[in-house]
């Protein structure tokens with residue numbers, strides 16, 4: 001049996017992780033969310049009664065909620081610990097995605113607020129998560145901590161394709177990659193693999209409510225991606241994305257050189 005703790009299972013990639021991993025009855029999944037009642041309702045409606053699923057309240061912006069979630073997880077799993085900690089949750093908004101570096105040039109307060117908010121959630125929130133849950137990972141058997149990153153913060157890709165959008169989001173993911181590598185350096189000697197994985201471009205409904213300017217920006221971005229990877233026909237479904245990501249974290253080990261690494265869903269630097 002493997003035990004997973006996954007953040008942000010309310011929707012998107014996180015919900016699909018929960019769905020596919022808990023489909024295997026030998027697995028136990030603890031999912032952390034901001035709205036516990038709504039997610040429990042969704043799980044019951046879409047997945048039915050799965051006794052191997054536990055939904056806990058856990059907000060990356062609220063240290064106390066994460067601390068309580070770690071205590072509740074310990075009560076569920078006991079001395080067995082957890083095998084996989086999947087830091088999937090992130091602040092992803094259309095504003096961060098489609099706008100250009102200078103877009104808030106004349107609104108410095110808004111720029112500061114947006115930057116503080118996204119770094120607070122995507123970087124500091126995940127540091128709290130690691131600090132509180134790594135003791136449980138150390139008790140587990142598999143000992144893997146996976147952070148969902150983004151190819152959007154790969155410098156070679158940004159430079160080659162001249163990707164100027166999503167600056168704050170990408171910067172927060174780059175900072176997260178460094179945090180993951182630092183924790184990896186710290187815990188490698190205790191056998192814990194820390195790894196950042198980009199899921200590729202995955203359709204989760206982020207493009208549903210874009211303004212005409214944002215749609216234009218998106219079309220340009222997708223065009224660049226098609227030129228970079230001619231096989232790319234648009235974002236993949238969550239159903240297709242999850243097995244690829246999981247097979248990459250299964251293959252990765254400290255021994256094979258993946259400690260602290262940042263890779264794509266394919267386990268390399270091919271981002272699509």
Ligand SMILES: NC(=O)c1ccc[n+]([C@@H]2O[C@H](COP(=O)([O-])OP(=O)(O)OC[C@H]3O[C@@H](n4cnc5c(N)ncnc54)[C@H](OP(=O)(O)O)[C@@H]3O)[C@@H](O)[C@H]2O)c1
Pocket residue numbers: 007008009010011012013014033034035058059060061087088089090091092121125148149150151198199200201202203204235
């Ligand atoms: N989809 C893609 O193409 C893509 C590409 C590259 C990287 N990624 C990464 O993949 C991961 C999953 O993204 P997604 O595409 O599934 O996006 P999503 O559908 O927007 O899901 C984001 C999840 O994070 C949760 N979340 C946001 N802020 C939180 C907070 N303060 N505390 C706890 N949970 C919080 C959301 O919960 P609520 O329901 O409460 O808002 C939601 O469950 C993210 O790390 C994202 O950066 C996705």
